[in-house]
Amino acid sequence: MITEAQLKESLTGIDFTQPEYIKELNLDALLKEMIHNIGSTDGELRDKLIYTSFYRMMEGNHLSPEQMLFLFDTCMDEHHLFCGIGMKEDDSVFTRAFSSLVLALLLDKDRTTSFMPVEKVTSAFEACFDYLEREADTRGYVEGKGWAHSIAHGADYLVEVIKHPAFPKEFYKRSLRVIETCLFKDVTYIDEEEGRLFYAIESLLDKGMAEEDLYLWLTGLSSTVNRLYEEEGYSIPFFRKKMTIEQFYKTSYFRLKWKAEGSKSMDHIDAVLKKWHRHDYS
Structure with missing residues (x-):
């Protein structure tokens, strides 16, 4: 494993607009380092470099189906999306929240490329509901560490769940229930979480609810x-x-x-x- 400083330097130097340059990278090794540090308390590394790099890799079609499935399986496990689930005011929230964002990216990618087996897609739906119901750390911006934004990120994940062509009509009301659970958590949201949750409502209406x-x-x-x-x-x-x-x-x-x-x-x-x-x- 490399240090966070070394990973920062590596990611800062990548030009995602140059496919030939990307091909020269050891993406398997880089992905493992990124996923290992997905919950870093360094906001710049976690948010602006790791998450943004995941986005650019998928947007630019730089990842193989096997690499994306590796990300999916890793983000879904108990050390990522469910890392420390139920805890409050500790740093595990960053791992959970940013794993949910990567899962949102992967579901969005699967809508156009269908790289995931149907059972994995279905498991992503169930995991999203489970995660939002159980998330107890509802902080938005954490001073000195940047965005946790667990409910907003989980809402982004839910939006991609609803948009997916495999999402069944039978889950419309279940989606409303999980949004209601988020709204009645013991918190007054101050970082526009309610707006992000409404994107899921819009997606349900667009889907035909x-x-x-x-x-x-x-x-x-x-x-x-x-x-x-x-x-x-x-x-x-x-x-x-x-x-x-x-x-x-x-x-x-x-x-x-x-x-x-x-x-x-x-x-x-x-x-x-x-x-x-x-x-x-x-």
């Missing part, structure tokens, strides 16, 4: 908030969850408006936010 299903799901969110108020009053946990749903509703309203879809859902959001503005949770 009925607008009525979205409306019913949105009414369920507000009902849960109202029930929490009845149970807890104006407590800190209630306040934080209400704020998250409020932000999600606002994002949903305008994104639906821009798509010219979901008028019934928009009317519901408008009515609920007016009530909540008056502190009416009946």
Whole structure:
């Protein structure tokens, strides 16, 4: 294994626009170093160099199916996507969050090249749901270490799951449930996580999910908030969850408006936010 400084130097020097130059690289060795350091606490190495290099390698068709399958199998294991799952405020979140981003890239690539066996694609769907349900470290930007953004990255993964041609209609409502789980985690999101989660909603609508299903799901969110108020009053946990749903509703309203879809859902959001503005949770 090489040092992080050496890996930084190697990745900084790569010109991904030169295919002949890329062919001269020992990509197998480089991929192993990159995946070994995918959860580095050095934000520049982890985000700007390793993740960006994965993206450019796949975008430029520099990786063989075997190399991409190696990345897939590695990112899916308990030392990557599920490394320290359930832990909070520790550095394992970087490994999980950035493994989920690489899996998103791989699913996106599989949509056009079909390099993955169907059982691996299906396992990626299940892993995405499992990961988002179990992720407990909801930090966005971590001072001194850069972006963890676990829920936002997991949402990007979910978007690619939904977009995949093998994604079944039977999973539409399951996707809504996992988004709801993310929205009701013990946090008030401050780094646009709710916007990233709504991209998954848009993908579901683009895939053919009925607008009525979205409306019913949105009414369920507000009902849960109202029930929490009845149970807890104006407590800190209630306040934080209400704020998250409020932000999600606002994002949903305008994104639906821009798509010219979901008028019934928009009317519901408008009515609920007016009530909540008056502190009416009946």
